[in-house]
Amino acid sequence: MVPVSYYIVLSAVLFGLGVVAFIFKRNIITMFMAIELMLNAVNLAFVAFSRMLGQLQGQVYVFFVIVVAAAEAAVGLAIIILIARNRESLNVERVDLLKL
Amino acid sequence: MTVELALFIVLAAMAVSGAVSLILQRHPIHSALSLIVVMAALAGLYLLLGAEFIAAVQIIVYAGAIMVLFVFVIMLLNAGVEERTSFSRMARYVGLPLAVVFLLQLVWWAAKVPAQAAQTTQALTSTRSLALMLFREFLLPFELTSILILIAILGAVVLAKKEPV
Numbered sequence: 001m002v003p004v005s006y007y008i009v010l011s012a013v014l015f016g017l018g019v020v021a022f023i024f025k026r027n028i029i030t031m032f033m034a035i036e037l038m039l040n041a042v043n044l045a046f047v048a049f050s051r052m053l054g055q056l057q058g059q060v061y062v063f064f065v066i067v068v069a070a071a072e073a074a075v076g077l078a079i080i081i082l083i084a085r086n087r088e089s090l091n092v093e094r095v096d097l098l099k100l
Numbered sequence: 101m102t103v104e105l106a107l108f109i110v111l112a113a114m115a116v117s118g119a120v121s122l123i124l125q126r127h128p129i130h131s132a133l134s135l136i137v138v139m140a141a142l143a144g145l146y147l148l149l150g151a152e153f154i155a156a157v158q159i160i161v162y163a164g165a166i167m168v169l170f171v172f173v174i175m176l177l178n179a180g181v182e183e184r185t186s187f188s189r190m191a192r193y194v195g196l197p198l199a200v201v202f203l204l205q206l207v208w209w210a211a212k213v214p215a216q217a218a219q220t221t222q223a224l225t226s227t228r229s230l231a232l233m234l235f236r237e238f239l240l241p242f243e244l245t246s247i248l249i250l251i252a253i254l255g256a257v258v259l260a261k262k263e264p265v
Binding site for chain 2: 002005011014019034051062079080090100
């Protein structure tokens with residue numbers, strides 16, 4: 001049996017790597033993927049705790065997180081397409097003005 | 101070392117190396133493929149934890165639908181290699197130490213979780229009880245998520261629509 005704390009540490013490491021990716025990447029699509037990575041790390045913690053406590057609520061929350069991630073991906077990618085069309089660049093440092 | 105621990109180590113190494121590769125790759129399509137590796141590894145970990153339904157959803161929805169959307173957009177926009185700019189040195193000199201401190205703190209807290217061995221309960225693992233819970237206790241949130249998805253679809257269509265100009 002693998003101790004639950006191993007899963008929690010792995011989840012923390014993945015979340016931290018997601019934060020690092022979000023801070024360091026300049027490409028807006030990659031930053032968006034970093035957010036997905038963080039959501040995945042949280043899901044792993046939910047499932048691990050659900051296993052530890054012997055309750056299913058954690059898995060239901062994971063289900064909802066996945067639904068929200070799907071909705072977020074749809075809207076976020078539409079916004080990215082708009083930005084790319086207007087700025088002709090995917091670099092976030094070129095998106096520093098509200099006005100075009 | 102049990103088979104389960106070995107599997108955990110292999111899958112965890114896969115997930116972490118995928119995440120590191122997401123950071124190191126300069127081309128978004130390579131980052132997307134690394135993220136798919138992370139998600140596949142996480143699906144394996146869910147199986148180890150006895151959550152078969154979540155593992156299946158992880159593969160079908162995350163690695164399938166969402167990542168295909170990402171790859172599709174990357175190809176649609178013809179995204180090239182990330183260009184290097186030196187606009188913000190703040191990210192390098194403040195962001196990196198902050199990120200490292202945050203990571204260490206997270207691991208510190210996580211390691212304090214009691215090292216209790218995961219117990220197996222057959223009732224817990226069944227998809228049937230998950231469905232019962234989802235459609236009884238969580239019926240209202242479940243219906244609300246369908247409205248959320250509808251709004252997201254409308255938003256995406258309105259945003260991505262060509263300008264009438």
